[in-house]
Each structure stands twice: as C-alpha cells, then as structure tokens.
Amino acid sequence: MSKPIVFGICNQNKNVYMLLTYVEGIDLSDALPTLSNDEQYELGRKAGTILKQIYNQDVEPQHIPTTTKRARKLEQIQRYMASDVRVANDDVALNYITENIDKMCKHGPCYLHGDFHPGNLIYTPTGELGVIDFNRYEVGDPYEEFYKLESFGVEVSIPYCIGQIDAYFAGNVPMEFFETLTVYVAHVALFSIKWAEKFGQADVDGMVRRWLMAYEHYHGFTTVIPSWYSKR
Numbered sequence: 001m002s003k004p005i006v007f008g009i010c011n012q013n014k015n016v017y018m019l020l021t022y023v024e025g026i027d028l029s030d031a032l033p034t035l036s037n038d039e040q041y042e043l044g045r046k047a048g049t050i051l052k053q054i055y056n057q058d059v060e061p062q063h064i065p066t067t068t069k070r071a072r073k074l075e076q077i078q079r080y081m082a083s084d085v086r087v088a089n090d091d092v093a094l095n096y097i098t099e100n101i102d103k104m105c106k107h108g109p110c111y112l113h114g115d116f117h118p119g120n121l122i123y124t125p126t127g128e129l130g131v132i133d134f135n136r137y138e139v140g141d142p143y144e145e146f147y148k149l150e151s152f153g154v155e156v157s158i159p160y161c162i163g164q165i166d167a168y169f170a171g172n173v174p175m176e177f178f179e180t181l182t183v184y185v186a187h188v189a190l191f192s193i194k195w196a197e198k199f200g201q202a203d204v205d206g207m208v209r210r211w212l213m214a215y216e217h218y219h220g221f222t223t224v225i226p227s228w229y230s231k232r
Helices: 029-033 037-055 070-081 090-099 144-153 158-168 175-199 200-218
Strands: 004-010 017-021 111-112 121-123 129-130 138-140
Touching: 029 037, 029 121, 037 111, 037 129, 070 175, 090 175, 111 158, 121 200, 144 158, 144 175, 144 200, 175 200
Parallel strands: none
Antiparallel strands: 004 017, 111 138, 121 129
C-alpha cells in the first residue's frame, strides 16, 4: 500500500502535491503471458499466500457488518432479470443462485482487498509480487473475492489461477469452496451485464463474453468445479 512521504503546496499556492511510495515493476497481467506455465503457477501460489495473509488480519469490531450481502445480491439479480439485455440459458444460473444463496456470506468476516486479480498486482524486477489499489477494500466473505479469477484471471493465465487457489488452501481445497464460489461466479456473471450498461455497448459485450466463458467453464452451471481447474 502506498505511503505518503511528503505533502505540501506549490506553484504559488495554486496546487497541492503529495509524494508516495510505489511498487516498481509491471502489471502482472502483462507479465504472465511471457512466462512459462510453471512460473505462472508459482506466481499464483505467491498471490494465494498474500491473499491468505490479508484475510488473516484481525477485523476491528466496529468494522464487522451487522447484515450480510445476500439480500443485495438477490436484488441485483432482480435488476438483471428486468433489464433489456438477457443472455440465453441464464435460467440454470438463476436457479442455482436462488437455491444456494445461503452459501454466500458464511465465512469470515475478514478484510478483503476488494479487487484482487492480476491487473492489480505488480510483478517486480526481482520476481516478487506487489499488491496495489486497496481503495475498494471491505469486510466480508473471503470466498467471494475468488470470483475475480473467473472474471479477470483465466483469460490471462489459468496456471496462475490454479496456483492462487492451491496455495490459499495449502493444497487441500474443500468442495464447499467450489460450491460457494459457483454462486458468486453465477451472480457476478449475470449482474455484471446489467452493471455494464451505464458504460456503453462495448462494456456490455465484454461482460456477455465473460458470461459465455463462465457458462462454458461450469458446463452450463451444472457443475461446481470449473473445467480450467485441475490439481497440480
């Protein structure tokens, strides 16, 4: 996380400046395609270890939510169902969400990064990872953040995604994780289409493309382990 070094006024009191620390390197999403599958997997493991460290931080009592997100998630799905853009075969995913909504928000609470994926990780010159963009942090279910792998990870590097899961669970991934993750993936794959409407057709098309990927990876949401995941 960036730390302020100095803060002041310049340009004859017309402007304010602030110097911050930063992580030197390039976006991990740019670096991964240039590396071998084994290197990508190991970086995923490093990311999973970092994520575990973030989630293991003690949550201050005043930050613990008094309600879960379940009602909001269902309301978002209702908004998708009422929107002008509906995708084919969404009924299976919708049924899975409503039938398994109780699986959401069961774990934690813990501090979440809020947007943890390769685009918000820095690949340093020494081959380590730096984490940036904590501005969307929140307190919630640690399993939720893993949907970012389906949304933004697999299109960059499947070995990385597998490594992140494997390291987080120390190689012993519970079936409950996959069952829960499928609910989050199904929800975000559909609601993101509605969410993208305010940004224009190109963004809607991008989210529809991601829905089609998720639909394929989860065999029409009839299975809970995505086709891209395999044990190493």
